[in-house]
Amino acid sequence: MTDKRIPDSTVRRLSLYLRFLGEFEASGVETVSSEALAERGGTTAAQVRKDLSHFGSFGKRGLGYSVGALARELRHILGLGRHWNVALIGAGRIGMALFEYGPFRRRGFHISTVFDNDPEKVGQARGDVTIHGMEELAERLKEGHIDLVILAVPATVAQDVLDDVVRAGVTAVLNYAPTQLRAPEHVALRSVSMLLELEALSYALSRQRSA
Amino acid sequence: MTDKRIPDSTVRRLSLYLRFLGEFEASGVETVSSEALAERGGTTAAQVRKDLSHFGSFGKRGLGYSVGALARELRHILGLGRHWNVALIGAGRIGMALFEYGPFRRRGFHISTVFDNDPEKVGQARGDVTIHGMEELAERLKEGHIDLVILAVPATVAQDVLDDVVRAGVTAVLNYAPTQLRAPEHVALRSVSMLLELEALSYALSRQRSA
DNA sequence: GAGTGTGAAGCAGTTCACAGCG
DNA sequence: CGCTGTGAACTGCTTCACACTC
Structure with missing residues (x-):
């Protein structure tokens, strides 16, 4: 209670x-x-x-x-059963797989904005949203009333992008880049790392084999 | 020590x-x-x-x-720095994004076999591997000396497929289906759930907003 | 009687603090 | 003197056990 x-x-x-x-x-x-x-x-x-x-x-x-x-x-x-406004940063393979992942929308997570820094992709439509360039990030995050950001960018730039996102006032981030990120106390940051899980399995396998 | x-x-x-x-x-x-x-x-x-x-x-x-x-x-x-033989089950969007994810191979996880139950996909080539039908699962898992299986199938069939995989002798499984799976003690099973992480963020957001 | 709600006990993982070695 | 390695203290999550209520 x-x-x-x-x-x-x-x-x-x-x-x-x-x-x-x-x-x-x-x-x-x-x-x-x-x-x-x-x-x-x-x-x-x-x-x-x-x-x-x-x-x-x-x-x-x-x-x-x-x-x-x-x-x-x-x-x-x-906090489900309400609508969360999500921005996806990074329209690569992982990013697009997440974008098209049905269960998100069904649970109230609606990806309303997508960013990528590839000039080839900027301006293209994906479903009902258009891919925006990274230079529009700060402005659109603020204006778009984004609750939550999904980071699907290369590990090398993840921290920089995260810093921009935090500066724009976003307080919840789900990270898919395989790197350890730092964010201020008031920001809820969670990471999903496929590599980390695989390595834990590799550890388990090694022990099975040697036992 | x-x-x-x-x-x-x-x-x-x-x-x-x-x-x-x-x-x-x-x-x-x-x-x-x-x-x-x-x-x-x-x-x-x-x-x-x-x-x-x-x-x-x-x-x-x-x-x-x-x-x-x-x-x-x-x-x-x-247990890195050696070669792990991986089978991917499910060649949907998530599955293929994982298949094409470079860092896996770089760390020694080599996806040598792919399965899917869609007749359209079976027989098609993806890079240097061919997609096999599910009916070949048991045989190929055993013959192919598979160390580890990545499950990227719909939640509804995940437990059944896992049971088959375990019966074929595989002892390490990474699950991407958004469901809670049960496996015998000796099998190392880990799950990656995007939904679960998002929901944890949703919880955090709700508390931020009400505080 | 069946099954919840919860303080108290137990346990596992983290942090402390310091002896010991390069 | 600096930094590791580690028993001991601590913290916090889990499990137990039982009073309580429907």
Whole structure:
């Protein structure tokens, strides 16, 4: 029930619970126990209850949680079910794959602006948006009321671009460049690194083979 | 120096340190302190030393670490600097973006086989590999001596495909499908979810706005 | 009775602080 | 003297256990 600092791991699990609730709803289940959610997510019932208890009391003792009601609560907690205005920087292969990734839009993340520094690409249309040059970045980020930026640029320029983005007042960034970035405290920055995950698997494989 | 269970967070940081060492090497630095590595990675010097101490004593007191020697050690620990045989399942937008992602190959991850269930795509060539139908999966995974599988299939079929992959004897899987998968204990399974990260940012944004 | 909500206990990862070595 | 390597202290997430409620 308290509103203190919530563990990052808890927030990630809330996203998972929300997905599972969708599955339960699709199969016509109306009520779900912490045990059932834990089962689906590979965690424990106590963990599920503790995660939820950070935000309130959503269950009925002896019964469990209403699938629909809990999903609504989670969407509210996670800030979903509203519209987030997203800018994509970098229209390379990764960037365009993200741009065309359906689930984003379905969850309320709408890529309204795309930037690239390749003169070949600038001015081209992609779906209903036009690719803009990097020189327009600062101005368009401010004017376009962008909530969130997805960085899909080469590692070498990622920090510089991030600095520009932060200077333009954006406070949430998802980074796909394979490099460690620094941002001020008030900016929410998360990185997705395919390379890092592969290297962790390589580590696991090495240990399997030598064991 | 011990060889116990290593925290996942440590393994991820080792990957980062390796990158930083590459940067230091490129700028001609020969020796680096735990302090310098920590600075670059946004962590603490004690953390760096503790991470490394799980695997051995690589530094010289009063001096620091040899950039080249430490990089070699880390590559060895992470199982890099050898060739990993990778199969990609799913030749959609995400799959193909991964296929064409240069850094993978540069780090020793070589995608030698691609599968897709779309008859349109089966038989087509992508670079030097041909796309195979899913019915060849089991046989080719075994024959091809595949070390690692990248899953880039729709969420709805991901668990079924994973089960097939595990049954074919593969013990390391990187999942890009936005769903929670279950695998036996002995299989190293990691998931990359763009949606999950975006939702975590959405949570952060909501709190920023309401604070 | 079944299953939630939660303080207390347990545990794992991080930080501290300092002895020890180059 | 500088910087590593590491037990010890600490912090914070997870698990336990049970009072409580529907």
